[in-house]
Amino acid sequence: MNKKVIILAFALLLSVSLSTLSCDGKPPTVSIINPEDGSFVEDEVRIEVEAEDEGEIDQVYFYINNTFMLADANSPYEYVWDASGLNRGTKHLIKATAFDKAGNEASDVINVTIGVEDDKPPIVQITSPEDGSSVSDEKHICVDAEDNVRVENVLFLIDEVEVFDDAEPPYEYVWDLAGLEHGSDHLIEVFAYDPAGNEGRDAINLVVDTMHPIVSIMEPDDGARVWGMVTIRVDAVDNDEVVYVDFYIDFDPDDPQEEPDTSVGNEPYEYIWGTYELPPESSHEISVTAYDEAGNEAWDVITVTVGE
Incomplete structure (x- = not known):
């Protein structure tokens, strides 16, 4: 129980x-x-x-x-x-x-x-183009950015409007200037950020230049007969500044990477061409291309015959 x-x-x-x-x-x-x-x-x-x-x-x-x-x-x-x-x-x-x-x-x-607490902002610099320079067509905006920890991203702004966010180096943005008014000023800003949210900034001002240089081969004349050491004289002007003139003898249009026979960056724009070893009565094309600071270009072409 x-x-x-x-x-x-x-x-x-x-x-x-x-x-x-x-x-x-x-x-x-x-x-x-x-x-x-x-x-x-x-x-x-x-x-x-x-x-x-x-x-x-x-x-x-x-x-x-x-x-x-x-x-x-x-x-x-x-x-x-x-x-x-x-x-x-x-x-x-x-x-x-x-x-x-x-x-x-x-x-x-x-x-x-x-990591340790981070209050250091990234260091950022627009390396190209230069502040105050003239630009045309498409322009590559190139940026260097570094940080004591790491760069999280780089933000690109044109006239205070965000246009691109780049998270990987090289930091660059291709700016299309189509439709922009000749002579207009534009503010380019870049902001670099690190993981802690610190911010670095750089800015430049650019001017849109869509006017091409004017270039003309002054000597020799088109169709002339030449012999010996031939001086090729060129007149080149621009609304801003002619940066350089490229000279070509018998330029090959199928080879856009062809190097010029010479480049001249200051007036007078001249090139001495030696013709002694060329066959008599051979025909040759002389072409020149002038460039301004914005990258606009213009060219002129003549044909000459080697012979006394």
């Missing part, structure tokens, strides 16, 4: 205990106390967690970037994360999830950045 009483009492106690457990629907409280949210970390990072419950904490799970790393069943709840080798400036998510004996859970999440 006593044995039955004991069994009944034990069953009653077990029923009450299970009922108590099943009624615990309140989750624990959990907080990542180290490191701080938004902080910078490096090397070995000690992650410390506080967790409390009305009943009892069963264990705390640690996650890095949503990948499970460790389960800790004993207070203090800690995990040492090896962050060495990770790229400086990269952001990472740390998560801690606490479970109580009833299976209730709660989580806390923070974000950290690898």
